[in-house]
Amino acid sequence: MQIPHDRNSKKIMDMKNNIVLIILSLSFFLLHSCDKKNESEYLSKIGKTIDGKRVIEKQINDTLLIKDTYNLEKLESKFEYCRDKNSKRWILNGQFVNYYPSGKIQIKGSFDKGVRIGNWYYYSEEGLISEFEEYVIDSSYYWGEIVNQYIKYKDGKIEENKNNHYFDLISFQDTILFLEPFVFRVKLNDPMYSQGMFICIGDFDKYYRLKSGGKIDTIRCNSFDEVISYSNYRKGKNELGGIIINYDSLDSYKITPYYFRLNFFVDDK
Secondary structure, eight states, rough: OOOOHHHHHHHHHHHHHHHHHHHHHHHHHHHTTTTTHHHHHHHTTTTEETOOOOOEEEEETEEEEEEEEEEEEEEEEEEEEEEEEETEEEOEEEEEEEOTTTEEEEEEEEEEEEEEOOOEEEEEETTTTEEEEEEOOOOTTOOOOEEEEEEEEETTTTEEEEESSSSEEEOOOOOEEEEEOOEEEEEEEEOOSSSEEEEEEOOOOSOOOOTTTTTEEEEEEEESSEEEEEEEOOOOEEEEEEEEEEEEEEGTTEEEEEEEEEEEEOOOO
8 A cells, every 4th residue: 555645645644543542542551452451441531531632432332432532622523432341351442433623524443353444445635535445354353454445535535446356366287296396476466555565484374374283384475476486295185275474564553364275196106
């Protein structure tokens, strides 16, 4: 993803980073959520000001409604925390809205179990949409949030549109001799992120879940068109499976994995 350099887009990038800071700013509570004393102290602040800007408005069942302000004068953001039934921790869940000092919406989206999900919108101070991102989540939450589509706007019109990209996977030989490397080519077409890709070979299923106790061979690639040599196989029929991970180092929690399968035969003659 290209990093925009205009004034409004720079502010949008700053606010994307602020989302991460919001998560980190409550990390103390998350780490101590199993400590009943710390939890009760935190919940006792409902309706009170924290650090001169944050207010925990109220608790509805297992959900905390929280807002940040610009020095208690203007609303900066609103978001929700809910108690995870399994870990008993408080995690971001529900709608997230961030505002400019003028009161206009700057960012709007939703969290699901601590990761972004669905449509996220980023606006300029003039109220025009600047960027759009669609997030999806794998069924196991193993990889967290995955960007499925990214759109950049200029003056209200689409300037750049990247959908979930495609890849080419080509094996040079379907049959190899034992001790001979199995060679295949991976090429990402129109990658979502410009930073790089990993080839992770392992017993993954189509939902990116690794088989219990399974091992991963990870190959870091310097380009989006790589020839891979692989020698960890057995005689006879082999099924090579794994995922291709495209990532953004500037926003490292954003990745896009792609599931793949290759079949080949190893002959000992």
